[in-house]
Amino acid sequence: MTLRRLRTALVPVLCATALLPALTGCEPPPPAGGFVARHEEPAEADRESAGFLKRWKLVERVTADLNAYLDVPHRITVVARSCAGEGSGYDPGTHRIELCYDDLTEDRKLFEEADRRPADEALSEVVRETLHHEAGHALIDALDLPVRDEGRAEEDAADRFAQLMLLRAPEGDHALLTAARAYDLAAAADPTPDLDDEHAPDPARAESHRCAAYGHDPARHPDLATPARATCPATWTATRDTCTHDLTPLLR
Ligand SMILES: [Zn+2]
Structure with a gap:
């Protein structure tokens, strides 16, 4: 028996006897399939955002939403972590979604400078949209859809998946419109387009979200009605x- 197997065999015994309640080995193993939430210890500078994410249970809420709707046979780990500026994303090699503090x-x-008030609610909505966009990439990969690895086409499809998931939820249109505003604020803060970025430009992503929120229920959003949005x-x-x-x- 290898050391690893021996340790695995001992863990239930130790847990059952509760000799060491804090023993990390007592955590149940992650499920083999579906979206699994994980939080990594943050770097010092990221403590506040990491604490917010945990308190609001956003990764847990989004993974629960996804698992209630979809039955993915392999595990997709959604990990909140300090990424030192790498940017949130999905890694097809490891089936990991990384959300960067x-x-x-x-x-x-961006929100607090624009609105001069705490942005907890807005931030929670933006995080939900980000996680659903990345889940879109993970699903395009899992299903091997034709847009996979097709740059802008895959990014647009991931945005549409985020729209679908958010608009399934009762106040999801609000979250989608807040995410649209985040794109506007980001574009205003940094108007130079990043030529290496495969996503649609921020103003186009914002408009796509507004069009979806309006199109989903025009009567609920008369303020969004414009001739251009008739379609x-x-x-x-x-x-x-x-x-x-x-x-x-x-x-499911
Ligand atoms: Zn993307």
Whole structure:
């Protein structure tokens, strides 16, 4: 028996006897499939954002939403961590979604400077949108959809997945509109487009989210009605149907 196997065999005994309640080995093993939430210890500068994320249980809420809707056969770990400026993203090699604490710090600053009040609520909505966008990448990978590795097309599809997931939830349109505003604020703060960025430019992503929120329920958003958005209800229906169809193999 290898050391590793011996340790695995001992863990239940130790846990059952509760000799060492703080023993980290007593944590149950993560499930083999589905989205799994994890928080890593933050770097000193990220403590506030890490604490916020834990208190608001955002990673747990989003993974629960995803698992209630989808049955993914392999594990996709959603890990909140200090990434030293790397940026949140999905890694197909490890099936990991990384949410960076410093992205939250940046978004909080944008909202608090614009609104001059605490941005907890807005930040929670932006985080939900970010996590659903990254989950979109993970699902495109899991389903091997044609847009996989297709740069901008994959990014747009991940945004549409975030729209689908948020608009399934009762106040999800609000979250989508807050995320749209975050794109506007980011564009205003840094108007130079990043040519290496495969995502659509921030103003286009903002408009896509507004069009989806309006198209999903025009009567609820009369303030968003413009002649240019007259096609949004049809666009939304097509988005919803295409996304749902693509996800069919994984739907519960
Ligand atoms: Zn992306």
